[in-house]
Amino acid sequence: MIKVNIPKDFMIGAAVSAWQTEGWSGKKDFQDSYLDLWYKNNKNVWHNGYGPAVATDFYNRYKEDISYMKEIGLTHFRSSINWSRFLVDYENAVVDEEYAAYVDNVIDELIANGVEPMFCLEHYEVPAELFEKYGGWESKHVIELFIKYAEKVFDRYGDRVKHWFSFNEPVVVQTRVYLDAIRWPFEQNTKKWMQWNYNKALATARLVALFKEKELKEKYGAKVGVILNPEVTYARSTAEHDQEAARMYDMFFNRTFLDPAIKGEFPEELFILMEKHDITPAHSQKELQIIKENTVDYVGLNLYFPHRVKARTSAWNDSIPFHPEYYYEKFELPGKKMNPYRGWEIYPKIMFDMAMRMKDEYGNIEWFIAENGMGVENEHRFKNEEGIIQDDYRIEFISEHLKWLLKAVEQGANCTGYMLWAFSDNVSPMNAFKNRYGLVSIDLENDRNRSLKKSAHWYKDIIKARQFEALDDRVNK
Template sequence: MKEDFLWGGASAANQYEGGYDQGGRGLSINDVELAASHGHERMIHENIQKEYYYPSHQATDFYHHYHEDIALMAKMGFQCYRMSICWSRIYPHGDDELPNEEGLKFYDCIFDELLKYGIEPIVTLHHFEMPLALVKKYDGWRSRKLIDLSVKYAKTVMQRYQHKVKYWITFNEINSLFIARTPWHQAGIVYHEDENKTDIMFQAAHYQLVASAKTIIEGRKINPRFQFGNMILYNCCYAMTCHPLDQMMLHNKLLPIYYFSDVQVRGYYTNTCKAYQKRMNAHFDIDEEDADILKEGTVDFYSFSYYSSLVEGRETNQSADGNLLDGGRNPYLKTTDWGWQIDPLGLRLSLNYIYDRYQIPLFVSENGLGAIDQLENQTVYDDYRIDYLRQHIQCLKEAIEEDYVDCFGYTMWSPIDIISAGTGEMKKRYGFVYVDYDDLGQGTGQRYPKQSFYWYQKVIQTNSEEL
């Protein structure tokens, strides 16, 4: 691995930060979402109801533990930390005239603490946490008004932190807008029975793509040294058989994955995009200046999440779960407690597929294992997590060293235990550090390094020579 390869971890404010009613922060879309369980969708309320528990309100309380948590990241040897800024902490209603200074100061403290330890911040501007007020006032990303409002927010934080942050990611897993049955996290949208879901979905996608490009254009004016990336939910996918129809089904499965990255990397709606639009019979409005904005505001690097792989074909035998995506079961792979198929080689293949298509630097922004951990003797003996990460990092090394894929960093999801995005649970744990909270947010909040904490410490110390 190159000496300047960036090792670290990744998290999202809505799953980690907490402090939902402190520091002048406004409500986000997550703050009215209840917890659920595997296989069940989270219920969304119009407003907070006191008798219910909302996981994002406390999450795992980074808001009050950031000194301790960043020190733990530094102890592991992190060279970077991918995090997100909560839009409603900066603009409580999303369309406020002036930003919330207390919120800006909070992130000043975070970045100063990271830089004190030599940890490079990699900041996601939109990670499923738009202000709730924008849903109530504008119907979320159904409205073109959100383009300029989101760019105003982005400009505010880019100007504020231009000397502290170099790497920016515009939208987290932007293609999941096409995958989610209810794109509440992605766009603040709950479909109505009487509306054309496809047209709403494609219109919201277009607005986010324009917002991403416009943010990049404005960011480069602020600091030409900024590096901008997209972020794609990427599941490696295989055809069930060598039958040509299975191969065609695989091709179609990948269209919504490449739809967004084609625009963000190449700057226009490619033949792949147009084919998907036609296949879905999608109609949406495009303003005259949008094409020029998309062309100018392309990304510098491609970042993606990778957790598992799926199978596609005419007769898939059993269904398998994944990160929003679902597909057929692969008989050659084991699964996690949540039914996600474990496929380290799929990461190497994915890196090759993406790099061959786009030929720009790559960044693995999420990869990890959600599991039920047991705290024993103030630690967790998580050999299963070590085994998962070891195999994936080995395949990452092979893609870089043997296949000559240009990849400059890897951030494991997530360094500290956080609540699940899909269910709001705590029991689905990803971290190197155990946090003493349960599914109802009860516990001490105390942090306990797991066995994997010390393993990853060695991985970083040796630049992955010791796995």
């Protein structure tokens, strides 16, 4: 084992989202988000029927949860403001004072307990009304409504919240719905997928412009960014055809968001490919100029697993709509270490490799890990006699990923923090409470009672000591 030191000002926190924790207490009937709509229309695919209706009941129990954050010693807590609940009139941005007061209280409670709040303005919570009426992020009008909403949020909380983000994982919803068609309403439409991608990149730039207009950096020392989920992509081999497959995957799924947010422009080749496959989104030179002039202050990156690809071994079926898989196939690495519950490969070096990429390709912009964690099924199996879940697997997962991340920091990567997913067990799309990610356990059988897992006590110790033990990579090679 080796000792790993955590820099003095390095954030060590945890994250959840509004829709995955709050529940529907106080929600008006018309205030559904896209996720609420999906749950209502397709409840049978959600594990054991659990979904956003009750979630962890954070809306009513936030004081209890924040007391646990204080006990653990989290420096930061990231969540979202639920756009669908923050307003009662989306067209005119009329604030729901009841929900807004709840957010006020959460922010004040966090600050009073020494925890820095961080908020996304959309974590899959696009209002259902806008999804049904305008097609959600397919519409430029929805961008305008988003900025109206953001202005109300900034005006109300900008004096206390110093970390703002447009989206969490802006590629996810449309990829599941319109590209892969595996989530409600199951519409395969690659052009619509790309329009959502483009419009969210534009919305991020528009939010940055609003942030500048409000002078939140000058007045309060605040920063604005976006939280992305690039999949660190590895080719099967060094052969040119496999390397090209990895490059194409990276361009469609990673650079489509990294480049406009940080560099202020989309890859030129991406537009050529979009024209070739007839998926070019509606756009204008004026919009591209807005993107160019309004890059983010920093980015959060959600990293869980590597993505491995190889060149196609079979011809593409031209009778089906274009999909980026036209250029690659997934590759299963023999002998890889797996999280069998989530079906994800465990490869902690993704932290180092992505950090070096941020340093070398993206100007060493400030960034942090916004999510990283391990979901495990049936964790109650690991309770000891005192009823504490002995999640040593999570401790190992965190320590190995954090070790590689801090190794990159030592080599000059401008990474300023690590946020664990998640603070508590919470609802995930479809999987609901099947896989548990939290430092804090949620007991569904006993009024959603909370308790700290072994990992929470370990996390508390490393935050206080600014040091932890990890495996020595030089051993057993």
